[in-house]
Each structure stands twice: as structure tokens, then as C-alpha cells.
Amino acid sequence: MVQKQPETPSEIIKAARDKSDLTVEELTDRVGITERYLYRIENEGKKPSFDVLHKLVRELNISADSIFYP
Numbered sequence: 001m002v003q004k005q006p007e008t009p010s011e012i013i014k015a016a017r018d019k020s021d022l023t024v025e026e027l028t029d030r031v032g033i034t035e036r037y038l039y040r041i042e043n044e045g046k047k048p049s050f051d052v053l054h055k056l057v058r059e060l061n062i063s064a065d066s067i068f069y070p
Contacts, residue, residue, distance in 0.1 A: 007070045008045065008070070009041075009047070009053075009067050009070075010041055010042050010043070010044075010045045010046075011044055012044040012062060012066055012067060012070070013041060013056055013060065013062070014043075016060040016061070016062045017042070017060060020060055020061070023061075024038055024039065027056075027059065027060075029057075030059050031052065031055040031056055031059055032055070033048075033052055037052075041056075055069070
């Protein structure tokens, strides 16, 4: 079975968090946001502020190109 590549920013962030073996609590502590806010980003497609997105990209070691040019 071929696994679908994450395409939306929310899918990319969630996949990167899963791959990094970080829990929601660990990531939110590192980035300085609430668990509810991360849940909304990952599962409801909420668009984070640029500041939060920047912190997520750096903490999860995501290529910014994958977010802006999926």
C-alpha cells in the first residue's frame, strides 16, 4: 500500500511531529503554544501565525519549501 504524501501545512506539521516522536505536549512546550492550538493546526487546518509557523518549522526540522511550495 502506497502512503499518501502530506500536502497541506497541517498534514506536513502532523507528519513531522509523528516522525520526530514528539508528543503534542512536548512540542507545545517547546514552541510555547497550547495543546488546543496545535490540535486545531493539525486537525482542523487552522493557519498558525507566522511566528508560530516559524517555530514549528524549526523545531520539527521541516523544509520551509514543503510548507510554502508543497
